Each structure stands twice: as structure tokens, then as C-alpha cells.
Amino acid sequence: MIRLQDASFSYPFHSEPAVKGANLTVAPGEIVLLTGPSGCGKSTMVRMINGLGLHHFRGNLSGQVTVGGRQVSELEAADISTLVGTLFQDPESQFFALDVCDEIAMGHEWRQTPPRETERRIQHVADEFGLNPILDRSILTLSEGQKQKVALASIMSLGPRALILDEPTANLDPESTEALAKTLSALKAKGVAILIVDHRLYWLRGLADKVAVMDKGQIVAQGPFELVDDASLRRRYGLRKSHVVDPRPELLPPELTNGHTISLCNLTYAHGRQEPIFSNVSMDLPMGQVIGLLGANGVGKTTLAMLLTGLNKAEKGYLVIDGQKRKPSELLNRASVILQNTDHQLHMKTVLDEIIASLPREKKPDQKRHALTLLAKYNIAHLAQRHPQSLSGGEKQRLVIACGEAKDPDVLILDEPSSGLDGANMQLIADCAREFAQRGACVLLISHDLELLGTACWCALTLPLKTTTHKEFPHDNKTAAEYHPRKDSRKSQHHDRCPGS
Amino acid sequence: MQASFISNTNPPGSFPATLDVRTKLFLCVLSSLSAIILSSPLALAPLLAVSALYALSSKNIKKILIAYVVIFLMLGVSTIFIVLLRLVCPELAAMEFRNFLTPFLRIILMLNVVLGLALSSRVQSLLMALKSLRLPSLIYIPTSVMIRFIPTFLNDAKQVLQALKIRGYPLTPRTMFMHPLHSLRVLFVPLVFRALRSSDDLAMAAELKGVGLSNSIVPYRQQTLQSRDLAVSAFAVLLATASFTIQAYHGGFSMGMH
Structure with a gap:
């Protein structure tokens, strides 16, 4: 059982508490969903329960926080972990070992558990979570869903009766999300008290018994899952949809409506000496x-x-752009690629400098105004003078997308842009992607987020792609002129829109 | 994942791949001690010959050649600077062949044994070896975390370089020469912040897993050394002893650079 009674928490050197007067109970065999807009204090709540707030962040906790009937403030973090396990968003970041078996054994080895007992517990969780086929595999070769399972098994092998999951579906595809829901349902049936912190709500319908909505450090609403079916509540707190219809069957392959196309022909590629993942597609x-x-x-x-x-260099294959056969590297100058990890993509001293550095040369004379316009569009203008690496995850995500747009590319590739974003920010990203496409660019959206796919996409390509017969250049019966992207027309439209261009 | 991160598979017939990681670590320690103590080229020669055979038996000739070329380039650059220094201040840098030969032989000796280890050992085996040595947690935790996160760090570095290409400021020798401060900033700022974030995540995971609860761990599976490992270790000790003897007769003991 997890119980918070009038619990507040403040971080060192912060006058305002991050969580104020929280009251929440997660009973054995119950799943409670904690949700709310980005920065509302959900992660702090997790840290209050698993002891990291006190022992790692050295913050100030008041009120009562108990796990399994014991006061968190009287226990060490390692002791708390035997009462309540915590699964983070990126399980790989919490792995110490490099193979599955050693990862599960880790906690037991440090607790001086006899080897036979450790082996027994490994076998027990391997049977429970279906890990036997991957027990000797390197964690680096596992899929995200498998990593999630290994992390869960590692936690559960220590025998906690309560579990906290922080954004567990952020990196999972819909099928792995479904598998996770089944695993959690089994744990719930065994009487484990489970607290799930997530922006994505739809997958918890029928699984979560209770929902708590947080805003500005306080629990503002609490009740059964149906509470988040209230559209006005979701709008007020920027929540995601509570019911999402899988849009994938409706998303058909793109149709060539006007001939302005980038064609990838006869692509073959394999990672190292492995089987090709693309073979003549x-x-x-x-x-x-x-x-x-x-x-x-x-x-x-x-x-x-x-x-x-x-x-990445393909073994075989070429692009057709502007009716001309091109190397893929030539597309890079006309493309913006927003990778999953935003930390890797931010280099400058301030948010404003980051945008300015991304602007094309022709916009340099009026660069500050352009940059501020973009920052305002992505709701981060008030952060213009902050260091980019000091922003929150959602703010960084919006900044790198703004940088991608600043380059004014023909192709914008967004890789999981909504991971960890609340409903309002997800909608913002979807709107920006659609607007950018309407201006003539090709927006390629890589995502598992059904809500984002349903909101933003007009069509879809599903991998693995089928091997095709050899395409000759220029392919089909189109002439080179028909392949000419509407770069010029798009530019002229853009210039019309931007005063001073 | 291989310790060198160059390839994931061992070529067939690789001799170092048949040895236990602890044996290979022992060879590295013994070689480094020899490199510190021995200064006579004659004493270093047998160690050098055997270590070269050991490295070559990993059957990764191309990678060994690349490593040698890098070392020769580094030595070439240092020689150029010594020549320049001699032109400016002759009394500071004496151009004697022996002054170059001994450090060169020492570097090559270490290179051979480290290549033998890196080109044939998996990171997981290194971690297991460290675990089975039952080192104090003060040594074990930082060492194992460092080894565990080498692949992650390299992956981060690769992604930062990719992000730089995407953003349109690729790091080429020319840009690094023309804009050294800018190049350092764009490369190191994301890497440093990423490393800080990773270490914070890991520290939290460590607290929750009970890492450091006791001074040492109880490994749940033990590694056993094979007769081949014992034979190789014994041969290495004999060879080192022979080299020390040669040094004693011909060059005397020295811990210095010459």
C-alpha cells in the first residue's frame, strides 16, 4: 500500500514547494493513474514515494508518506526499494549489467543474497515474465518492449509489494504497450499496488481503478478512470484523449497526387554483417x-x-529529386531531421542563439525577429535567454522542432516528437507539422503515438517495406520536370508571409 | 558488445578469444610493470616479439595495422616538436636515438597486449571478471560503471556528430582549425550534459537497487580458469623474469624514461 497524507515536498534552494498537500492512496491490487500537464509535479510525487526526493535530491518532505505501512522518511532508499519498485521511462539508463541475467541478479548480489537463492529468484521472474529465451542476451540487442520487461523483472525479483511506473509507454509501440498492460494486469491480480505516471491515458482504460489529476503541484481531481472522459477537464489541464481509435488501418500509403515527389529507389541496407533490413525496396x-x-x-x-x-550509407539505392538522380547526402542540405534524443542536438548558449544558428543564410539580416517569431509559435519565447540544456524535456522537444523549421527545409523528419509531451503540447506539434506540410514540405513522422498519428498524419508507410522489382531511372513514365518539387513556389509563399523577407 | 567496440564477432581461430578475460588483464598488468621497470631494448625485445605474436593471433590484422599507424603518427608528431624544440633551445632536447627507442618499445609492448584484450573480449566478460575479483565497492563501482557506459558514451558521441551534420556544421579538420572554440562547444556541450544526465539517472538507479549497500558483492556465478589460462600466465611470468634477468646483466634497473 502507498499512502500520502497532506504530503508536501520542496527541493533545496527553492522557496516554493513542488508538491503541496497531496493526499493519495494506492491499495494492494489497485492501479492508480497519476496524470497532469508537463511540470505539474508528477515526477516529484514519484520521488517522494521512492525515497529519492529525500536521499538523492536532499529535499524537504513534510506530511506522511508511507509504503507498506512504513514511513519513507525513516528508511534508506535501498530499503524502500524492497517495498516499492520504480520503473523509469528509459529502462536502459537504469541498467548496470550488459546481459539480462546479470541485470536481474545485480540487486541480489549487492544484498549479499546466497548465489543459489539469487539463481532461484532469477528463474522465478524469468518464468513469470517470459524472459527465458532472452536470459543470456545482451541488453543492447533487446527491443524497447523487452527492455521494459527486463527492468520490471529485475525490480519484481526483489519482492516489492508496490510498483511505480514513470511514463512506461513513452518508447513503446502499441503492441508492446498492450503487452505491458497485460503484465500489469497480472501483477494487479497478485495484489501489487501500482502507481502509473503517464500522459497517455487510452491504454489504461479498463486497467486503472482510479485517476488523480495534478496541476501546479496539487492534486486537483481524483476519481474513477471515467473522470478523464470529461472533455472540459482534459482541456483545462492539457490532458491527452482518454479514448483513442487506432488510426493505422485508416492511414493508407501516400498517393502521388501532383508528381512533386522524392523517390527512394532500390534501397538495400544491412547493419554490419546482419541480414539486410531493407532489400531492394x-x-x-x-x-x-x-x-x-x-x-x-x-x-x-x-x-x-x-x-x-x-x-547512414546504403549498400545500394539512390534518390530522385527534381527529376535528377541524387545521392542521399544531397538531401541532407534540404532536410531537417529531429532525432529522439534532444540532448544531442542543443549546442548554443541560449535558446535564441540555438534558433539563430539554424536559420538559413538569406534570413541572417533579420534573424532575431525570425527566431523570436518561431519561439513564440512553439510557446517558448519566454525562455529565449535560458540555456537550452536547462529546459524541461517537453520544452527541449519544442525547441529542436523549432530549430528544424528554422532551416526551412523541403523535408522535415520528426522521430518520436511527442514522447513525454502532454496533450496541449502534442496538439501543438501536430498542428505545426500539418501547417508545415501545407506550405509544401514533406513531413515524415516516425511515431508509435496513436494519438499523434491520428491527429497529424494524412497517410502512412508501414515498415518492413516490400521488396520491389528493379526501378529504372527516371521511374514510371514521368518526365524529369514532373519530379520537380515545389520548392520555388513554397519559398515565394513563405516570403509573402514573412514581412521583411 | 566487444570491448574495442570495433566488431561484435571474433574471427575464427583467434587465440586471445580462447583465454579468460582475467588472464588477459593479468598480461596487461604484467606488461605495464615490465614497461615501467625495463629500459634496455635488449630486455624489451623478447617481450615485444611475443606480445606482437599474441596481438596478431587475434586475426584482426587490419585493426592492428590502423593502431600501429596511429602510434607512428603520434611519435612522428612528437619527434617534429622535439626537433623544433632543439632548434630553439638545444640544451633542453638531446637528439639521441636511444632516447626515442625505449619509450617507443614500451608503447608498442602495451599496445600489443591491450589490442589482444580489446579485440577479443566482450564488455560483459570484463564486468564479470571485475565482479569475480571481489574488489572493494570503492574500486568496483566506478570501474564497472565506466566500462558499462563506454558503449553508451560512444553511441552518444556518434549521435552528437550526426546532429552536427544535420544542423549543418560538420566537424572537419578545416572547421576545427578555423573555428576551434566553436568546434569544441558544439561537440562537448551536448556530450557533457548528456554524461551528467546519464550519471544522475544511474545514481538514482543505484540508490534504488541497493548498490553500495555492502562493501563487496556476492557474485551468483563464478568463472573458472582453464589450464590454458594457467599455462599462458606461467609462460608470461617466465618471459618477464627472463627479461628482468637480461636487464640486470646488460642494462641495470631503471624506473626512468631511459
Whole structure:
């Protein structure tokens, strides 16, 4: 059982508490969903329960926080972990070992558990979570869903009766999300008290017994799951939809409506000496559309984006742009690729400098105004003078997308842009992607987020792509002129819109 | 994942791949001690010959050649600077062949044994070896975390370089020469912040997993050394002893650079 009674928490050197007067109970065999807009204090609440707030962040906790009937403030973090396990958003970041078996054994080895007992517990959780086939595998070769399972098994092998999951579906495809829901349902049936912190709500319908909505450090609403069916409540607190229809069956392959297309022909690529993930495949990416790139974890969606822009070198294959046969690296100058990890993409001293550095040369004379316009569009203008690396995850995500747009590319590739974003910010990203496509660019959206796909995409390509017969250049019966993207017309439209251009 | 991160598979017939990681670590320690103590080229020669055979038996000739070329380039650059220094201040840098030969032989000796280890050992085996040595947690935790996160760090570095290409400021020798401060900023700022964030995540995971609860761990599976490992270790000790003897007769003991 997890119980918070009038619990507040403040971080060192912060006068305002991050969580104020929280009251929440998670009973054995109950799943409680904690949700709310980005920065509302959900993660702090997790840290209050698992002891990290006190022992790692050295903050100030008041009120009562008990786990399994014991006061968190009287226990060490390692002791709390035997009462309540915590699964973070990115399980790989909390792995110490490099193979599955050693990772599960880790906690027991440090607790001086006899080897036979450790082995027994490994076998027990391997049977429970279906890990036997991957027990000797390197964690680096696992899919996101498998990593999630290994992390869960590692936690549960220590025998906690309560579990906290922080954004567990952020990196999972819909099928892995479904599998996770089944695993949690089984744990719930065994009497484990489970607290789930997530922006995505739809997958918890029928699973969560209770919902608590947070805003500005306080629990503002609490009740059964149906509480989040209230559209006005969701709008007020920027929540995601509580019911999402899988849009994938409706998203058909893109149609070539006007001939302005980037064509990828006869692509063959393999990671090292492994089996090829693309074997002689071809596809057309029409300009002016938001195209979803779908497929299970590890099927090669990000790799395809890298191949398209020459960041990975294909064994075989070429692009047709402007009716001309081109190398993929030539597309890179006309493309913006927003990778999953935003930390890697921010280099400058301030948010404003980051945007200015991304602007094309012709915009340099009026760069500050352009940059501020973009920042305002993505709701981060008030952060213009902050260091980019000091922003929150959602703010960084919006900044890197703004940088991508600043380059004014023909192709915008967004790789999981809504991971960890609340409803309002997800909608903002979807709107921006559609608007950018309407201006004539090709937006390629790599995502597992059904809500984002349904909101933003007009069509989709599903991986793995089928092997095609050899395409000759120029393919089909189109002339070179028909392949000419509407770069010039788009530029002129853009210039018309931007005073001073 | 291989310790060198160059390839994930061992070529067939690789001799170092058949040895236990602890044996290979022992060879590295013994070689480094020899490199510190021995200064006579004659004493270093047998160690050098055997270590070269050891490295070559990993059957990664191309990678060994690349490593040698890098070392020769580094030595070439240092020689150029010594020549320049001699032109400016002759009394500071004496151009004697022996002054170059001994450090060169020492570097090559270490290179050979480290290549033998890196080109044939998996990171997981290194971690297991460290675990089975039952080192104090003060040594074990930082060492194992460092080894565990080498692949993650390299992956981060790769992604930062990719992001730089995407943003349109690729790091080429020319840009690094023309804009050194800018190049350092765009490369190191994301890497440093990423490393800080990773270390924070890991520290939290460590607290929750009970890492450091006791001074040492109880490994749940033990590694056993094979007779081949014992034979190789014994041969290495004998060879080192022979080299020390040669040094004693011909060059005397020295801990210095010459």
C-alpha cells in the first residue's frame, strides 16, 4: 500500500514547494493513474514515494508518506526499494549489467543474497515474465518492449509489494504497450499496488481503478478512470484523449497526387554483417503531406530516415529529386531531421542563439525577429535567454522542432516528437507539422503515438517495406520536370508571409 | 558488445578469444610493470616479439595495422616538436636515438597486449571478471560503471556528430582549425550534459537497487580458469623474469624514461 497524507515536498534552494498537500492512496491490487500537464509535479510525487526526493535530491518532505505501512522518511532508499519498485521511462539508463541475467541478479548480489537463492529468484521472474529465451542476451540487442520487461523483472525479483511506473509507454509501440498492460494486469491480480505516471491515458482504460489529476503541484481531481472522459477537464489541464481509435488501418500509403515527389529507389541496407533490413525496396514521398512511418520497435524506421538523408550509407539505392538522380547526402542540405534524443542536438548558449544558428543564410539580416517569431509559435519565447540544456524535456522537444523549421527545409523528419509531451503540447506539434506540410514540405513522422498519428498524419508507410522489382531511372513514365518539387513556389509563399523577407 | 567496440564477432581461430578475460588483464598488468621497470631494448625485445605474436593471433590484422599507424603518427608528431624544440633551445632536447627507442618499445609492448584484450573480449566478460575479483565497492563501482557506459558514451558521441551534420556544421579538420572554440562547444556541450544526465539517472538507479549497500558483492556465478589460462600466465611470468634477468646483466634497473 502507498499512502500520502497532506504530503508536501520542496527541493533545496527553492522557496516554493513542488508538491503541496497531496493526499493519495494506492491499495494492494489497485492501479492508480497519476496524470497532469508537463511540470505539474508528477515526477516529484514519484520521488517522494521512492525515497529519492529525500536521499538523492536532499529535499524537504513534510506530511506522511508511507509504503507498506512504513514511513519513507525513516528508511534508506535501498530499503524502500524492497517495498516499492520504480520503473523509469528509459529502462536502459537504469541498467548496470550488459546481459539480462546479470541485470536481474545485480540487486541480489549487492544484498549479499546466497548465489543459489539469487539463481532461484532469477528463474522465478524469468518464468513469470517470459524472459527465458532472452536470459543470456545482451541488453543492447533487446527491443524497447523487452527492455521494459527486463527492468520490471529485475525490480519484481526483489519482492516489492508496490510498483511505480514513470511514463512506461513513452518508447513503446502499441503492441508492446498492450503487452505491458497485460503484465500489469497480472501483477494487479497478485495484489501489487501500482502507481502509473503517464500522459497517455487510452491504454489504461479498463486497467486503472482510479485517476488523480495534478496541476501546479496539487492534486486537483481524483476519481474513477471515467473522470478523464470529461472533455472540459482534459482541456483545462492539457490532458491527452482518454479514448483513442487506432488510426493505422485508416492511414493508407501516400498517393502521388501532383508528381512533386522524392523517390527512394532500390534501397538495400544491412547493419554490419546482419541480414539486410531493407532489400531492394522503393518508395515515393510526396511533398505537401504529413506521412506517418509506422512499424514495430526495431524494424528500421529511424534507420530509414538516416538512409534518406545520407547519415547512414546504403549498400545500394539512390534518390530522385527534381527529376535528377541524387545521392542521399544531397538531401541532407534540404532536410531537417529531429532525432529522439534532444540532448544531442542543443549546442548554443541560449535558446535564441540555438534558433539563430539554424536559420538559413538569406534570413541572417533579420534573424532575431525570425527566431523570436518561431519561439513564440512553439510557446517558448519566454525562455529565449535560458540555456537550452536547462529546459524541461517537453520544452527541449519544442525547441529542436523549432530549430528544424528554422532551416526551412523541403523535408522535415520528426522521430518520436511527442514522447513525454502532454496533450496541449502534442496538439501543438501536430498542428505545426500539418501547417508545415501545407506550405509544401514533406513531413515524415516516425511515431508509435496513436494519438499523434491520428491527429497529424494524412497517410502512412508501414515498415518492413516490400521488396520491389528493379526501378529504372527516371521511374514510371514521368518526365524529369514532373519530379520537380515545389520548392520555388513554397519559398515565394513563405516570403509573402514573412514581412521583411 | 566487444570491448574495442570495433566488431561484435571474433574471427575464427583467434587465440586471445580462447583465454579468460582475467588472464588477459593479468598480461596487461604484467606488461605495464615490465614497461615501467625495463629500459634496455635488449630486455624489451623478447617481450615485444611475443606480445606482437599474441596481438596478431587475434586475426584482426587490419585493426592492428590502423593502431600501429596511429602510434607512428603520434611519435612522428612528437619527434617534429622535439626537433623544433632543439632548434630553439638545444640544451633542453638531446637528439639521441636511444632516447626515442625505449619509450617507443614500451608503447608498442602495451599496445600489443591491450589490442589482444580489446579485440577479443566482450564488455560483459570484463564486468564479470571485475565482479569475480571481489574488489572493494570503492574500486568496483566506478570501474564497472565506466566500462558499462563506454558503449553508451560512444553511441552518444556518434549521435552528437550526426546532429552536427544535420544542423549543418560538420566537424572537419578545416572547421576545427578555423573555428576551434566553436568546434569544441558544439561537440562537448551536448556530450557533457548528456554524461551528467546519464550519471544522475544511474545514481538514482543505484540508490534504488541497493548498490553500495555492502562493501563487496556476492557474485551468483563464478568463472573458472582453464589450464590454458594457467599455462599462458606461467609462460608470461617466465618471459618477464627472463627479461628482468637480461636487464640486470646488460642494462641495470631503471624506473626512468631511459
